[in-house]
Amino acid sequence: MSSMALYQSIASGIVSGCVYALVALSVVLIFKASDVVNFAGGEFVMLGAFAGLGALTFLEVPYFLAYAMAAVALFFLGAIFNKVVLEGVLKRAKHGQRTLVAMVIATLGLSYVIKGGVRLFSFTEEVRRLPSAFSGPPIFIGPVVMQWQDIAIVSISLALMLALYIFFQKTLTGKVLRATSQNPRAAALVGIPVQLMQLYSWGLACAIAGVSGVLIGAKLPVSPDFGGPIMLLAFAAAIIGGFTSLPGVVIGGILLGIIQNLVGITISSTAIAVTPFVVIMLVLVFRPQGLLGGRHRIKKV
Amino acid sequence: MTIKRLSQLRIFSVFLATALCAGATYAADPGVTDTEIVIGLHAPLSGPLAAFGQDPLQAAKMWYEDINKKGGIHGRKIRVIAEDDKCNANEVGALARKFVTVDKVFMINGGSCTASVVGAQEFVNREKVPFVMLNASGDPAVFPATRYVFGAFPGSQGAIGAGIMGFAIEGLKGKRIAYIAHNDEYGASNYGAAKALADKAGAQIVAYERIALSITDVTAPMLNVRASNPDVIISAAYPAPAVLIAQKAAEYGMKQPLVQAIQGIPAPEVFAKNVGNNDALKNFYYSAPVNDLPDGPKQIKWLEMYKKAYPDRLVPSVFMVYGISSAMVVTTALEKVGKNLTRERFVDAMETVKLDSGIMAAPFEFGKGRRDALRAQSIFKFDGVKSTLMPGFYTWDGSTTSPK
DSSP: OOHHHHHHHHHHHHHHHHHHHHHHHHHHHHHHHHSOOOTTHHHHHHHHHHHHHHHHHTSOOOHHHHHHHHHHHHHHHHHHHIIIIIHHHHHHSOTTOOOHHHHHHHHHHHHHHHHHHHHTSGGGGSOBOOOOSSOSSOEEETTEEEOHHHHHHHHHHHHHHHHHHHHHHHSHHHHHHHHHHHOHHHHHHTTOOHHHHHHHHHHHHHHHHHHHHHHHHTTSOBOTTSHHHHHHHHHHHHHHHOTTOHHHHHHHHHHHHHHHHHHHHHTOSGGGTTHHHHHHHHHHHHOTTOSSOOSOOOOOO | OOHHHHHHHHHHHHHHHHHHHHHHHHSOOTTBOSSEEEEEEEEOOSSTTHHHHHHHHHHHHHHHHHHHHTTOBTTBEEEEEEEEOTTOHHHHHHHHHIIIIISOOSEEEEOSOHHHHHHHHHHHHHHTOOEEESSOOOHHHHSSOOTTEEBOTTOOHHHHHHHHHHIIIIISOOSEEEEEEESSHHHHHHHHHHHHHHHHHTOEEEEEEEEOTTOSOOHHHHHHHHHHOOSEEEEOOOHHHHHHHHHHHHHTTOOSOEEEOGGGOSSHHHHHHHHOOGGGGTTEEEEESBSSOTTSTTTHHHHHHHHHHOTTOSSOOTTHHHHHHHHHHHHHHHHHHOSSOOHHHHHHHHHTOEEOOSSBSSOEEOBTTBOBOOOEEEEEEEOSSOEEEOSSOEEOOSOOOOOO
């Protein structure tokens, strides 16, 4: 393995990792807010990508507007799903009845509904890539070659993560959301509208997934099946970093991107596909809470 | 017994035997009468894969109707019963049973998806009903060959792998070849044939990268390819990874020719748009089973024939002509059998078919142990705007080797 290949693998791994981290953020946000793993997370990413594609190619809006439209559309979709389906499951549950399985199955069902709905449009038969926001010859950072789109992905991802950090740490709404996710009962006792906060969390998480979709869709060709593999990698990133830690999933995502590439150039390309699962197993065995996760706890899903 | 009586008995016996034999011959198979032959036709007409089935099925119907207008086959008109198989193995299995037991068809001509045609294989072989695929490659259904199943009109994965390797060696004079394929049975099939050809020609496969269908980052495989310093890069990847490979090759400044198998480039103009950089396609080629572009001189008549029959189909899919090919082979075999048509005779006739359809890269051919129709590929050069047909076609001799 040459040093050039090593540096290139690390640089490209950071780019991919930022993408996994963004999607993982969306998953963890929902998990922290409602204790539900959103198995439709990948489909929200896919929907965001198609929303961006539609906005850019049919409506011919500028890129920043495509991001905004995807974010807003997915925000409302996530919020409506939370309000109509998940709250509905909770309302129908008898006192003391466990609802976690029903809610997880609801998210699984949602993933199929979204995929099936997207397939209704003949436009989605062909794989398509979003037009690049940034074009031009590749840039060289030492021996490493990068595209402007890659720089954009890393920059936007980091900016979004920073914005989320500021939102959760410094704004009142962010603190309220954190309080709700940490202890819903206590939050309710102090007058926080817990269901409304969970609705906002779902909306925000899905908006992030939508923005991720537009970002990723400019690099990877988009199809109705595009979300599944991305979701798997996001899960791996979340498990590595810690399902309860937002900074953790960022680190987990970037680490996963780098590890995959290093496995590819040192072992074989075939091994790339199994790398996330091997890493998941290792993390679950040696540090089940993840790198930056909180106290070790087990929940049956 | 008198001699006269014996003679009468002999004559009667001969007469009885002849009547019985004739009766056995004309105890016709289902789906055949003096005036018609009934064919069960199926393809995905709905669902996400309808694009693979609608035009080929309609094209096959068009061919049969054209034959009927010209008088049919030995006085028999072809009657088609068309169904939607949704590209689903269970659906195809159920349709095969319906065609045979309810509709009493003579034969089945259908299937656009490899995974789905496998669903009928066991049934049609057990019931001894000829099954001729429409536009499915159907590798698992034609290898190993079974008596009643014929297919791979667009070429099997073996034909594709050997075709692109053949061009890399003969057309581009490559001696050091890098090969990228998927880590599934189709990838193994096309690589096996490609490697067999490379070994025979004395070319060296300097890199063999097996990638997942769902791969999102081809950095590592392409770094490995670059490190191997090939003369030619071959990709048998599907559409999404194929785009990434072309992009990455350009990003890393790799000037070697890139030859992409047909499965990765169903629509060249969409591929170019996805790659997003025509400079990446300066030295780009792709394989196809047809002998010309859809609007090229060799194909235009089929396009015009189809548009006349179906004026609402403004832009037929590239798979349309595969349906004509399949139906053409069926009617050729029916003609060969003659008036005395049975399923067994039809299968025997199919085994002798050697037909230049005027559509595909090379003539179709079946045989006693061969059920894959096409073993050749054409090559097109594509610069992001225009495709140009390269001279000749590249043929697979049927040999394969286990990938290391």
